[in-house]
Amino acid sequence: MSMLEVARLSKRFGGVTAVDACSLSLQPGSVTGLIGPNGSGKTTVFNLITGFIVKDSGDVRFNGRSIADLGPDRIYALGIGRTFQLARIFPRLTALENMLVPMRRDGLRGLFSRGHRHDERARAMDMLAMMDIAHVAGLLGGSLSYGQRKLLELAAVMMVQPQLVLLDEPAGGVNPALVDRISDHIRALNAQGVSFLLVEHNMPFVMGLCHDVVVLHRGAVLATGTPAEIRANPAVLEAYLGS
């Protein structure tokens, strides 16, 4: 059974069809790339899957359950995490506090317990260490470099062990050395069983990392396949380069 099933998802903004009957399917343990020219609807698909915008039609099912009408917090609680195109962290919280914000819905007891319980804190420090940013744990988020913010955002989203993580341009705006580190971190997390759906313009990054690639064009799925199949698909080249 697919982990995530997007079925004929559509979204219009006024007269513009941003997503047009988009369907895709993700298998557990996969790393899937979602690519397409600018304005093809990639981020809108992310926002629809994670509940940030409401669909016009279609359905999104996660582990067999429809999540199309749930809010972002409920969807996160079910096991779908996400990052944003421009790294978003909480600037007036320390890096460690940023790690402690993500939450499962564990009732009032969890809600009013001290935010930095020992086990949670230890896991947060482990995650920061894994991302090689443990040394900034006590620094305010707003004082971190952009690369550190990217890593912190990825680390924070992993705090409650999501099954699926949607990464919006994880390699965007960071230096090549850090791109390689991010790629390694994604591989390591994937080896632990986390599935990924990522939007990215950096083609070597996508082709080197993803098991499957979905190409969007004008809001609709143009092609689906392995990186090699996508590279050889003339329709994809035309969509990117024009005829």
Next chain:
Amino acid sequence: MTRVVTSTPVKFGALAVAVVLALLVPVFATDPATTNIAVFTAMYVGLATAWNIMGGYTGYISLGHAAFFGFGAYAFGLVLAHLGIAGGYEPFLFVPVAGALTVVLALGIGWVALRTRAATFVIVTIAMMFMVQLLAENLVGLTGGGAGLSFPVPPWTGDFYNTPFYYAMLLMALVALAVSWWIRRSKFGLGLLAIRDDEDKALAVGVPAHGYKLTAFIVSAALVGMIGALYGYYVTYIYPQFAIDPLIGISIVLMVFLGGLGTLWGPVLGAVILEPAQLWLAYNFGASRLYLVFYAAVFLVVIILMPRGIVPSVTSLIGRVNNRRAVGPSDAAGSATDTHVIVEPAP
């Protein structure tokens, strides 16, 4: 940038000294003029601290909290009248009832107002406050309308009159402070601060933002409503423009901004500075509106010199000094262990 963390024994020691000093105020200052200032200062400490739970922690600036203050006063007065409670210590036992009734109002207002954000939220809260004021004016059969509502008159006289009210206000201020501290240390509080920084991001990591904001709003309003109840009993007579006064709401906000928005002690400091100063101006320059000029001047000073308020500015200054001492120029980046110790939430 790191945060400065004062050790726990020092914090508790300072708190204990402050509480003991506050408890001794009526012992050393017995004249009614001074104890009146003490009553109002304790009242504003509680109000500012309660407001900060919503405005400071979530970043949602409510200028309509005077509605809860006045509503609490009216609810309390009506409960006392309905139950036929006479003046004395017994009415104090019914203050939580005013809080509970204020929760109902806050639930309704919050449910609507918290569907908006930023400036819209500010405007909606102001509008809601004036609606409550209009209701108090027009529901004449219930509130007495413009003629006002009288409370039972306490039997105490002379220099002692203010003392029970002072301790009641002080207790409410301490309750507000304890609630604020508890929230700030909880996962719930961390969620509120996350909402303040970036609400959409908070949603993305599982924070149920609407529920959190509504809870903070209700807790904040309930505390304000209970303090309003004490105020009504203290002044023994209220009318709509007096109890639901926009200036009360603005004063609270100004105090929090002066002391430090979103900090535990900032609202306390702001109230302790501004309220006695305002009353001193009133005593010395009559019942003019000179204190409004003073408020405007303070607001300008805060905006120009300390836009983050006293507590964050001073904390930041101390942090910079400490960092200069602790970190040599050749080790500006610091080590992992340097930063790991400074990870407690801000006070």
